Amino acid sequence: MSTELGPEHTMADTTEPHTTTEAITLGLHDASPQHLVDAMADNVELELGWGRLIFGQTFAEPTELAEALRREGPGRRDICIYARESHVLVAMAPHELFLDPSHTYRLRFTGEQQEAQKSPVAITVRSLRSIADADAMNRVYVRCGMVPAPTEVIWYNHENADAVEYLVAVRDDDDTVIGTVTGVDHERLFSDPEQGSSLWTLAVDPAASLPGVGEALTRELAGIFARRGRAYMDLSVAHDNAAAIALYEKLGFHRVPVLAIKRKNAINEPLFTPIPETVDDLNPYARIIADEATRRGIHVEVLDAETGEMRLSHGGRSVVTRESLSEYTSAVAMSRCDDKRLTRRIVGEAGVVVPRGRLATFDDGDHDFLAEVGDVVVKPTRGEQGKGITVGVTTDEELDSALARAREEHPEVLIEQRAPGDDLRLVVIDGRVVAAALRKPAEIIGTGKHTIGELIEAQSRRRAAATGGESVIPIDEITTATVAEAGWSFDDVLPEGERLRVRRTANLHQGGTIHDVTADVNPQLCRVAVTAAEAIGIPVTGIDLLVPDVTGEEYVFIEANERPGLANHEPQPTAAAFIDFLFPGQPGLPQAWTPEHAPG
Missing domain, CATH: 3.40.630.30 (Gcn5-related N-acetyltransferase (GNAT))
Known part of the structure; x- marks a missing residue:
């Protein structure tokens, strides 16, 4: 605990x-x-x-x-x-x-x-x-x-x-x-x-x-x-x-x-003044923005706590937000992010490297593409939170299952060549990268006493508690298959200290974890993220790349998220940068230290 x-x-x-x-x-x-x-x-x-x-x-x-x-x-x-x-x-x-x-x-x-x-x-x-x-x-x-x-x-x-x-x-x-x-x-x-x-x-x-x-x-x-x-x-x-x-x-x-x-x-x-109950009901992604606004004296009116919609007001300026999505993100930019096939084409035309891919036709052409590239990722062209995505498809049987799974989320499905590397999320706000983080798939660590199933359930409870219920590890066929690929079953006891990856995707909503690398990321990768954001025409976005090394320049573009979870990137000042974008010139509270504060 x-x-x-x-x-x-x-x-x-x-x-x-x-x-x-x-x-x-x-x-x-x-x-x-x-x-x-x-x-x-x-x-x-x-x-x-x-x-x-x-x-x-x-x-x-x-x-x-x-x-x-x-x-x-x-x-x-x-x-x-x-x-x-x-x-x-x-x-x-x-x-x-x-x-x-x-x-x-x-x-x-x-x-x-x-x-x-x-x-x-x-x-x-x-x-x-x-x-x-x-x-x-x-x-x-x-x-x-x-x-x-x-x-x-x-x-x-x-x-x-x-x-x-x-x-x-x-x-x-x-x-x-x-x-x-x-x-x-x-x-x-x-x-x-x-x-x-x-x-x-x-x-x-x-x-x-x-x-x-x-x-x-x-x-x-x-x-x-x-x-x-x-x-x-x-x-x-x-x-x-x-x-x-x-x-x-x-x-x-x-x-x-x-x-x-x-x-x-x-x-x-x-602690001494009751706050509106709806503010307490906000999820972590909206709450971090509300807290930053409140610290700056910006009025926060919760319009719908369940969806994270708020009206932020200061002076004569008023902006409606839904988590990190605001009125300043156009409907056109949203639609570009929402359609992964369209996103690929737009950023590719801007010079951003995208993996080889095709729109699934659900016939032999899909299998021919798999045979040509050897390893693919299957995902619905629309959707979020990693739903319907299958990573590491290498056989015809796996491809058919992955296509069916993706099709349950959306009729159109994208098949992409799988690139090596880790999932890097770059948060771009108003033309600059304010945070970079590696997202890693959910894993468990053996105790020598508990079964893999018990460890997954315990890890899922911890992730849910840490994220307000936003992150859990699904117990489904993908988790079962991932564990089986490593040579284990849910009933096996994992040796003490041994690590086992139980999901293939690094999506936080499926139990993944995030590790800040803002200080280490190569500036060229930041330039790629800004280029992609500008091509899409979106002021606040999470650009996802696959990178073999965050300090290198090699990458492949994955997708763009129109509503990145800013709370996932603390302690980087993502919420502060978002409020700066919405309310230019509205400073935060100073936190200074001078020698006279030193202990006697």
């Missing part, structure tokens, strides 16, 4: 159910004895980049604490925890402060030193090794809808603040960062008499598709603090985050009566 927690549910607290001893321990936060207050540092504020952690128990005067919260900068999210009289503090500035609707959980360490358990299969939990790790942490934050932190802040804390502990979870095969957690040692930070610690910003990349990442990060951090002799580790989790709460309770956390206080700002608005 993995969890994705934003700063609004970031902090960790761990405790036994209420006992007399526990009540005395918590008394420090409500009415600290003076000798305990004197033993601590005064007015402790810890800069973490996305905002400050303000430790309320270190403030003797509530007026100073209130003023500290009111100093929050734009685009940041400060959190105050352990205020002695939270209700009084909020009452001092009710128009600016509010009680965070989160629960605090505590894991109390026993006398025996807690040992970190073995990480799940295929991942390793470790400390930061370079500033590139800090940058990768931010990618995970953004994918989870969290406020990122300047990499220099993360690296400064890692190098200079011994009270801050950053951990990352990385894939064993390519060292890609797929999860992160931040810990704070209260004893090292301000000589905490309670010997406490806390967990913050636990985040797992929703596209990671590996189980147990959040649990592994939490266990490793707890082990570090336990071995230092700390008494407990605290965290804060949104009251309605059932999955995260279930994980923490499984690990031995218990709720404690500790409150967090935040300042009313645009980022926190959903």
Whole structure:
């Protein structure tokens, strides 16, 4: 199980159910004895980049604490925890402060030193090794809808603040960062008499598709603090985050009566002001656009949550959108994208390389073409989300089945020579590539205990949870055939650590995963994508190419999507670029860091 927690549910607290001893321990936060207050540092504020952690128990005067919260900068999210009289503090500035609707959980360490358990299969939990790790942490934050932190802040804390502990979870095969957690040692930070610690910003990349990442990060951090002799580790989790709460309770956390206080700002608005229910009903592809517009002060009116239709308004400008499709995409451009045969002809005439292909005639001519090229892809000329597409057709029997499958989606079917390489999606907005990503077919990793069928079902549940139900692995004849081609059946137990691809196409709606390569893609491939978009006459599109190597220039055009899923490409600023296109000159919120923010 993995969890994705934003700063609004970031902090960790761990405790036994209420006992007399526990009540005395918590008394420090409500009415600290003076000798305990004197033993601590005064007015402790810890800069973490996305905002400050303000430790309320270190403030003797509530007026100073209130003023500290009111100093929050734009685009940041400060959190105050352990205020002695939270209700009084909020009452001092009710128009600016509010009680965070989160629960605090505590894991109390026993006398025996807690040992970190073995990480799940295929991942390793470790400390930061370079500033590139800090940058990768931010990618995970953004994918989870969290406020990122300047990499220099993360690296400064890692190098200079011994009270801050950053951990990352990385894939064993390519060292890609797929999860992160931040810990704070209260004893090292301000000589905490309670010997406490806390967990913050636990985040797992929703596209990671590996189980147990959040649990592994939490266990490793707890082990570090336990071995230092700390008494407990605290965290804060949104009251309605059932999955995260279930994980923490499984690990031995218990709720404690500790409150967090935040300042009313645009980022926190959903926590203190009810938002229209229809905004919550938007799928991730529309929601990312609504959130970006809201951050910029652009009014969002949901016209139809099911289809993702919204009206965005600012000043005298109003635009209707359906996810990344807007009024500025013409009906002609849409029709060109919708007909894959027409798209091929248009981009081919513009000099873009397209594979050999033919419109299926459902006779011997189709079989002759297969015999000539040896390996084909069969797809309906109209359709989306990979429906009706069969990849890797090499025999006459497979061709007949693939043609019938495609014909169920649309009467006209395209047969193309299959080109080698990986599926590269390039998002073009207003004449420039803003994101590039490799899309890979769904795969599972063996545990040595579960059958392939069980692993597929578990992986499908994780993909669905990570994408709001948008991505699942179909259990159909294609999945069955793909597994069989590799020499397995659904009832076989896959050995621990062994990877098995269970779909041929990389479509995200069929369980595929996406891997950002924006920094690595060859500029020539970007030029090809822009050329294709301009030829079609479409301002916002996803251009799909097959490439042997993203750093090379070799490619074959696959298709163009008139409504690319921008949420799939975080942390690249796809939603920001889309809003820039719709509302030129409307800036986003600044996120700056200066040396005076460095921890003391």
